Amino acid sequence: MSARAALATALDRIERYDEDIGALLEVDAAGAAARAAELDRSESHGALHGMPFVVKANMCIEGRIASCGSRMLEGYRAPYTASAVQRLIDEGAVPIGIANMDEFAFGSSGENSSFGSTRNPWDLSRAPGGSSSGSAAAVAARMVPFALGSDTGGSVRQPAALCGVTGYKPTYGVVSRHGLIAFGSSLDAVGVLATSAADVERVLAVISGADERDATSALRAPFEPAPARTDLRGLRVGLPREYFPADLDGRVRQPLEQALDDLRRLGAELVELDLPTTRHAIAAYYVVATAEASSNLARYDGVRYGARIAGDGSLQGMFAATRGAAFGAEALRRILLGTYVLSSGYYDAWYLRALKVRRAILRDFQAAFERVDVLAAPTSPTPAFRLGEKLSDPLAMYLCDVLTVPTSLAGLPAISVPCGCAAEDGVELPVGLQLIGPAFEDARVLSVARCYQAATEHHRRLPPLVAGGVA
Amino acid sequence: MASLARLSLPEHAVPALARDFEAILSAFHGLAELDVEGLEPLSSPTAAHDVTREDRARTGLSPDSALANAPQRVGDWFAVPKVIGGDA
Numbered sequence: 001m002s003a004r005a006a007l008a009t010a011l012d013r014i015e016r017y018d019e020d021i022g023a024l025l026e027v028d029a030a031g032a033a034a035r036a037a038e039l040d041r042s043e044s045h046g047a048l049h050g051m052p053f054v055v056k057a058n059m060c061i062e063g064r065i066a067s068c069g070s071r072m073l074e075g076y077r078a079p080y081t082a083s084a085v086q087r088l089i090d091e092g093a094v095p096i097g098i099a100n101m102d103e104f105a106f107g108s109s110g111e112n113s114s115f116g117s118t119r120n121p122w123d124l125s126r127a128p129g130g131s132s133s134g135s136a137a138a139v140a141a142r143m144v145p146f147a148l149g150s151d152t153g154g155s156v157r158q159p160a161a162l163c164g165v166t167g168y169k170p171t172y173g174v175v176s177r178h179g180l181i182a183f184g185s186s187l188d189a190v191g192v193l194a195t196s197a198a199d200v201e202r203v204l205a206v207i208s209g210a211d212e213r214d215a216t217s218a219l220r221a222p223f224e225p226a227p228a229r230t231d232l233r234g235l236r237v238g239l240p241r242e243y244f245p246a247d248l249d250g251r252v253r254q255p256l257e258q259a260l261d262d263l264r265r266l267g268a269e270l271v272e273l274d275l276p277t278t279r280h281a282i283a284a285y286y287v288v289a290t291a292e293a294s295s296n297l298a299r300y301d302g303v304r305y306g307a308r309i310a311g312d313g314s315l316q317g318m319f320a321a322t323r324g325a326a327f328g329a330e331a332l333r334r335i336l337l338g339t340y341v342l343s344s345g346y347y348d349a350w351y352l353r354a355l356k357v358r359r360a361i362l363r364d365f366q367a368a369f370e371r372v373d374v375l376a377a378p379t380s381p382t383p384a385f386r387l388g389e390k391l392s393d394p395l396a397m398y399l400c401d402v403l404t405v406p407t408s409l410a411g412l413p414a415i416s417v418p419c420g421c422a423a424e425d426g427v428e429l430p431v432g433l434q435l436i437g438p439a440f441e442d443a444r445v446l447s448v449a450r451c452y453q454a455a456t457e458h459h460r461r462l463p464p465l466v467a468g469g470v471a
Numbered sequence: 472m473a474s475l476a477r478l479s480l481p482e483h484a485v486p487a488l489a490r491d492f493e494a495i496l497s498a499f500h501g502l503a504e505l506d507v508e509g510l511e512p513l514s515s516p517t518a519a520h521d522v523t524r525e526d527r528a529r530t531g532l533s534p535d536s537a538l539a540n541a542p543q544r545v546g547d548w549f550a551v552p553k554v555i556g557g558d559a
Contacts, residue, residue, distance in 0.1 A: 171517075332478065337492065360507065
């Protein structure tokens with residue numbers, strides 16, 4: 001397929017669906033057309049020749065919007081291009097737009113964007129999940145074959161589950177964070193949303209590998225997919241009891257149990273085990289993540305970029321007025337919480353203790369991986385919820401991440417793949433199966449997901465909105 | 472806490488923020504239950520390594536590009552309210 005034809009398809013679908021869905025903050029049709037024409041003229045074709053993609057609004061593309069979904073950075077245009085994006089461009093992929101997101105990646109519904117909520121393509125009255133809300137919705141509506149997102153505590157996997165697409169968070173450090181606007185620096189991972197694990201692998205092979213511009217990028221060769229497996233014989237799959245509580249939502253349990261049966265049928269051996277520190281993961285995560293966020297967001301002070309509000313006319317007054325007015329409610333909450341847990345007198349009891357709990361969580365996983373090859377669990381405790389349903393209760397929103405934050409704290413690779421739908425009020429809502437592997441076993445996790453998808457059809461299902469228009 | 476974080480909060484937003492803050496912290500009190508004796512704090516999931524690069528100059532952002540998003544620019548500087556001395 002020519003780059004121009006692929007672009008025309010993408011732009012047509014954006015035209016048709018994005019007015020309803022609101023996945024994209026900006027579409028660069030002219031720039032993309034010029035790039036596609038140039039690629040088609042070129043004699044050598046890259047690994048991702050002509051593939052259009054969108055980028056979450058917290059990743060930089062020179063000259064394009066990088067607002068992080070925040071009034072604070074409204075109109076901000078990136079002065080350089082993120083390493084992961086540059087590698088995609090170098091292999092012939094064509095960035096065509098910037099995807100909506102929860103402000104500074106703070107949220108699990110997409111509703112914290114200063115520029116309006118993205119809607120779930122499966123049911124426009126529901127949230128797409130977050131914070132990579134636009135990236136997930138754009139792939140679900142087949143506007144683009146893949147999108148980049150970022151996953152700090154589940155922000156790629158959870159919206160992937162709620163939108164019925166495949167979402168991958170690599171091992172921490174496998175993809176450079178250079179040009180990803182920081183939220184929680186020890187947690188942030190650039191992730192991929194696509195319609196299959198095989199497509200995730202193609203993209204990951206391009207964007208992974210050491211980068212001298214990110215001191216935390218792992219000094220490793222780029223990712224290489226494992227050979228295709230026709231079954232899962234010999235694979236030991238751990239089922240952490242803490243991820244399958246007795247009161248697990250039946251709408252999630254039923255498709256999950258079907259998925260576990262499928263894994264068993266493919267030859268995997270399923271082993272129940274315990275990750276006892278799991279119940280402390282949400283608290284440890286929100287202490288560590290808000291601490292890092294409060295520090296990273298100190299840079300938004302009205303001096304070098306973004307909003308500025310004069311306040312009382314003094315320098316300090318300008319800082320405080322700008323920050324108080326331009327950050328949204330969830331950003332304010334997290335900055336306050338993070339400042340508190342790092343402040344003198346509370347540091348040991350909160351931040352330091354959370355880091356020790358983080359160690360305990362990592363040890364739980366390490367012990368589990370002595371016994372099994374991968375872990376399987378739900379991605380999200382519920383299917384897509386209604387817009388507005390959790391917006392007034394920040395704690396309820398935090399609990400959306402209960403199944404994804406432990407892996408983020410431990411830096412492990414994890415994927416969410418569609419494993420069926422729950423029916424509610426006459427609509428079908430996708431459910432995600434999460435597969436988790438040991439650090440740097442990205443190829444193992446992805447090959448298991450690929451094998452599962454070769455044997456099942458869930459990842460091919462389309463939201464009703466687009467089912468008629470997409471072959 | 473707001474002044475430590477350099478946040479001037481609108482009066483009407485304070486009660487709700489304070490309520491959320493209390494609710495979140497009290498929900499997180501369970502952290503204190505776990506015995507963390509002997510556990511090393513884990514500040515980053517991957518092992519740290521020294522990062523060096525060849526000692527060679529490379530081009531960074533041009534002044535114009537670095538200043539392109541500045542709320543207020545004077546020459547090649549970011550301009551801010553006067554901090555020292557009297558009227559300009």
